[in-house]
Amino acid sequence: MHAAVNFLSAGLNGIIQDLFPGVNTPTIDYELRQSGLQVTPFTLTKVIQLFETKNSRHSSMLVGKTGSGKTVTWRTLQNALITLHRKKEPGFQLVYPLNPKAVSLGELYGENNLSTNEWTDGVLSSLMRSACKPDEKWIVFDGPVDTLWIESMNSVMDDNKVLTLINGERISMPEQVSLLFEVEDLAVASPATVSRCGMVYTDCSALGWKPFVQSWLDKRHKVQHTCS
Incomplete structure (x- = not known):
């Protein structure tokens, strides 16, 4: 079984070399194995799809139910691009994951103190201010999409790439920054939001x-081998 998977992996890597000549990509098999995961054609395909989507759009969405491999997909691509960065190739360095539903709108985007009229940055506005260094970065939104917070992101996801805060301030998203949304579904997302990603x-x-079972068995085998 492993031989067949390795054969498929080599074939996919050959396709990548044809699509991106002159670019030395890391072996994805290594990244998955190091994380205690199984190399499957499905996972490899999703990593490649995310890479290609990310190259064409500055906002991307990974959509699927829990257990479908969304986090594994973007973390595997993250590790591969970090490896490229360490080899002095132009690539990825930092990631900022956040759950937009774990905070209020004021804590996400920023808000004015009604007593002092002082502005306090939110999580997202703070991240965007700190994202102006030249290294490539992702801001990952890991949480449900709803109209309460996602509509304010439309101006960031379109060609303007500008976040407008409620105090009137506008923060431009640099070229090296991209957005990734990890969501279960888009049931309440508007066509305007979906079309931008x-x-x-x-x-x-x-x-x-x-x-999942094979990874569990591998872990058990490793523990037993270590104990013996």
Whole structure:
């Protein structure tokens, strides 16, 4: 089974070399194995799709139910691009994950203190201010999409790439910064929001249960080998 997977992995890496000649990409098999994960054609395909989507759109969405491999997909791509960065290739360095539903709108975007009229930055506005260094960065929104917070992101996701705060301040998103939304579904997202993002869909049925079981068995085998 491993031989077949390695053969498929080599074939996909050959396709990447054809699409991106002269770019030395890290072996994704290594990144997955190091994380205790299984190399499957499904996962490799989703990593490649996310890479291609990210190259064409500065805002992307990973959509799929829990257990479909969304986090594994972007973290594997993150590790691969970090490896490229360490080899002095232009690439990725930092990631800022946040859950937009874990904070209020004021804590996310910033708000004025009604007593003192002083402005306090939110999590997102603070991240965007600190994202002006030349290294590439992602801001990852890991949480449900709803109209309470996502509509304010439309001006950031379109070609303007500007976040407008309620105090009238406008923060431009630099070229090296991109947005990634990890969501289960887009049931309440407006067409305006969806049309601004590249989409990568992960399906639980396509991933299946075997990679989870094999990773568990590998971990058990490693523990038993260490104890012996």
